[in-house]
Amino acid sequence: MDTLLTRKLSNYVSLSSTDRSLLAKLLEPPRIVEPRVDIVEEGEDPRAVNVVLDGWACRYRQFEDGRRQIISFLLPGDCCDPYIYLLDRRDHAIAALTQVAIARIPGASMAELTARSPALALAFHREALAGTAIQREWTVSLGRRSGAERLAHLFCELHARLAAIGLADETSCPMPLTQPDLADALGQTTVHINRTLQDLRAARLLALKGRRLTVLDPDGLRHLAKFDPLYLHQTAARDASRRLEVVKL
Amino acid sequence: MDTLLTRKLSNYVSLSSTDRSLLAKLLEPPRIVEPRVDIVEEGEDPRAVNVVLDGWACRYRQFEDGRRQIISFLLPGDCCDPYIYLLDRRDHAIAALTQVAIARIPGASMAELTARSPALALAFHREALAGTAIQREWTVSLGRRSGAERLAHLFCELHARLAAIGLADETSCPMPLTQPDLADALGQTTVHINRTLQDLRAARLLALKGRRLTVLDPDGLRHLAKFDPLYLHQTAARDASRRLEVVKL
DNA sequence: CGAGGCGTTGAGCAGAATCAACAGGAGTGG
DNA sequence: CCACTCCTGTTGATTCTGCTCAACGCCTCG
Incomplete structure (x- = not known):
């Protein structure tokens, strides 16, 4: 069984077939959310995790005066903690950008998962680390990169993340x-x-x-963006950068 | 035993005296880092955690052309995962801003801690969640807040975080x-x-x-910044905002 | 067919960067 | 002790990146 979620997690650790079937068992049936609709689960179990199985979504924050900031993009295989919904008022929301399939892993299932599969536990942990690394990179982009650099960097990031789950070829992606x-x-x-x-x-x-998106000049785009895929914590990307090092010598 | 670290963690869960002594036992002796010196630990155990016991530090990223972006501030009680040092090249560094006392909790100790104290495990988990929430808030600031709003928001954030560990009074802080x-x-x-x-x-x-820093007009500053302390996940702050809600009615 | 969202263009403006200079304070070495 | 340097804070003049306002073509969808 090879889903976008397992492909994503396989970037962090190698999963056995028992890991895969355990994961499949613990995932609740997905629900479909239409574009522009908020993905909300009020008063949910704080230990539960929502996983995007397919489609694109985003975290965002909206001010009263209309200003909006997208905080991060959620691609297939990405997880979001619902802990935010425990707060009295939500400080930000998550909305579908395309049609999205989303599945819940209840808190009890997460506990069972960590207990029974160290590999899956590690994979989810690394997924969380990668998420915060991406957030830090956005801080750098918004703080110190010019308009063109920002755009280039975002495209590099999204292309690399899509490539990691098999949704991009060498030079193009949705x-x-x-x-x-x-x-x-x-x-x-x-x-x-x-x-x-x-x-x-x-x-x-x-x-x-x-x-x-079609990248006509991958090296040129990466160079403009000062893009280094290392922070994404993808083993494949790390290997690729090692290969690049060798080429440079 | 009441340290800045335990004060910080007490914002997330209430700690028993056994929790406190367990924590004290597992902390390695702190080392002192002078201002402007990088806090680096190469090739460290990825499960280990570095805790700032005293002083201010920051994560930052430096470009070859001189541009620098500070990614986050680390105050007493804040933790930083050393996992970043496992990567071939570090994508960012951590530097002391003032004289800093920093202590390591080795991976094995973290494992013992989670096993023996659910309260401490939860506290460290919430500390991590609060950290990513702060990072998201920075994304919002850099993306959509004006210069004055950004500055005001940062001061509100730092004041609230310092207040949570007893280093700020109502209207002023270092x-x-x-x-x-x-x-x-x-x-x-x-x-x-x-x-x-x-x-x-x-x-x-x-x-x-x-x-x-002395805040002459707390409400004015918060209003300008659109500051809502909720995202910091401090129980004290949450209570304070509840109190505010009541006042508003 | 109309409405609304998206992509595009132009003109003018403003917030922030750049360049440059200088004062004050802390540390350093002669 | 003083001269020196470096860092910080401050100010002014100028430039430019990116915003505002406005308009229009295009497409989709009801």
């Missing part, structure tokens, strides 16, 4: 994000995103058409 | 950060920080002198 989405993620306006995008196209770094 | 530090944390230049600071002073919101 890109359902609209320009308003990109703007809210990168802390800019859609007008500016549009112009920066045109610069990247003019520089022959990438093409973006029909909800699909 | 503030060892220089304007270059603030600039690198908030993604701006020191010149701009300086001018924004003057605006905040002119608005009679705060005073900043002699490495000490």
Whole structure:
């Protein structure tokens, strides 16, 4: 059984077939959420975990005056702790960007899982570490990268994350994000995103058409973004960067 | 035994005296790191945890061209996973800002701790959750808050975190950060920080002198920052906000 | 067919960066 | 003890990145 979730977790540890079937057993039947609909579970078991099985979602924060900031993107295999819903008021929400399939792993099941499979426990732990590393990288992007660098870095990140679950080939991947989405993620306006995008196209770094990103000049894009896939904690990516080191010598 | 670390953890769960003595037993003797010196432990046990016992530190990322971004501030009681040092190259570093006392909890001790004290295990887990929540809040700040709002929000955050460990009174707290530090944390230049600071002073919101922050108008500052202490996961703060709710009615 | 979201363009403006200079204080070495 | 340096804080002038406001074509969907 090979799902997007197991493919994702396999980036952190190698899973046995018993791990896979244990995981399949503990996952509740997924529910489907339509685009632009919030994924909310009020008053849920704090130890439970929600897993995106398919589709794209995002954490975001909305101010009263209309300003919106996307805090992170959730791709297939990504987990979100529902602990946030325990707070009196939610400080942020999670919304589907495309049609999303989401499954819950109840707290009791998580406990059983950690008890019975050290590999799965480690995989989920690393998934959490990778998530916070991505968040730190966003801090760096928003703080110190220029418009073009930010956009380039985000595309590199998403391409690498999609590649890790087999949803991207060497040079292209799906890109359902609209320009308003990109703007809210990168802390800019859609007008500016549009112009920066045109610069990247003019520089022959990438093409973006029909909800699909094609990277025309991977090295150029990575160099512009100062992108180093190491922080994603993907073993595959780490091997790739090792290979690059060798090439450089 | 009441240390800054136990005070911090007591914000998440109440600790018994056996919890406290267990923690004291498992902490290695602290080492002192001078200001501006990197806190590095290469090739360390990935399960180990480094705890700041006293002083201020920061995670930061430095680009070759000189740009620097401070990713987060580490205050007394804050933990940092050394797992980052396992990567081939470190993607970011941690430096002392003031003189810092830092203690290691080896991986084996962490295992013993989780096994013998569910309360401490939960406390450390919540500490990690609070850390990622703070990181998300920084994403929001850097993405969508104006210069003045960012500065105000950071001061609110730091004051609240210091208050939680008894290092701040109602209206003031130590503030060892220089304007270059603030600039690198908030993604701006020191010149701009300086001018924004003057605006905040002119608005009679705060005073900043002699490495000490005094909040002259707490409500005004919180309102400008749109600061809601909920995300810090401090039970004390949550109670305070509940009290505020009542007052509003 | 109309409405609304998305992508695009233009003109003007503002927040923040850059460049440059200087004062004050802390530490250092002669 | 003083001269020196370096860091911090501050100010002014200028530039530029990115925002605001506004308009329009395009497409999808009800």
